[in-house]
Amino acid sequence: MVDFMGMMKQAAELKSKMEAMQAELDNTEVEGVSGGGMVSIKLSGKGEMKSVRIDESLIKPSDREILEDLIAQRKADAFFTCGSNRLLKLMQRLGKKHGIPGQVAMEQIMVCGFGACYVCMRTFEVDGQRVLRRVCRDGPVFNMQEAVGW
Numbered sequence: 797m798v799d800f801m802g803m804m805k806q807a808a809e810l811k812s813k814m815e816a817m818q819a820e821l822d823n824t825e826v827e828g829v830s831g832g833g834m835v836s837i838k839l840s841g842k843g844e845m846k847s848v849r850i851d852e853s854l855i856k857p858s859d860r861e862i863l864e865d866l867i868a869q870r871k872a873d874a875f876f877t878c879g880s881n882r883l884l885k886l887m888q889r890l891g892k893k894h895g896i897p898g899q900v901a902m903e904q905i906m907v908c909g910f911g912a913c914y915v916c917m918r919t920f921e922v923d924g925q926r927v928l929r930r931v932c933r934d935g936p937v938f939n940m941q942e943a944v945g946w
């Protein structure tokens with residue numbers, strides 16, 4: 797014989813546990829840090845942005861609060877990054893997801909510095925085609941979405 801009362805009690809307990817877990821997620825805060833702690837972003841357990849902190853040494857102090865507020869309010873209209881492949885991939889993913897364009901300043905070993913030796917080549921993907929570009933002559937700043945990581 798089916799114990800409907802027992803099942804109803806279990807369903808109520810499960811619902812209560814789910815609500816408690818949802819509340820716990822609301823109160824959970826996750827922090828991502830990059831650049832040796834120079835930039836950090838805090839998200840709720842549900843992925844909602846809580847705050848952005850950018851070290852004062854990276855930007856003018858007067859601009860920091862404005863920039864952090866714009867990102868937190870999802871009013872960023874462009875991303876810019878350099879150096880870290882991991883950060884490039886993150887910014888590409890966020891840019892694609894939110895339709896925000898961006899640029900990456902690339903670092904590369906150079907010999908001539910004016911486009912003759914081809915030592916500084918990097919790979920890009922343009923309209924589905926892989927192309928090589930010289931960082932010294934064609935960059936060093938490129939469309940973030942075209943850059944292929946390293």
Ligand code: FES
Nearest residue numbers: 907909911914932
């Ligand atoms: S450093 Fe020689 S081509 Fe870029």
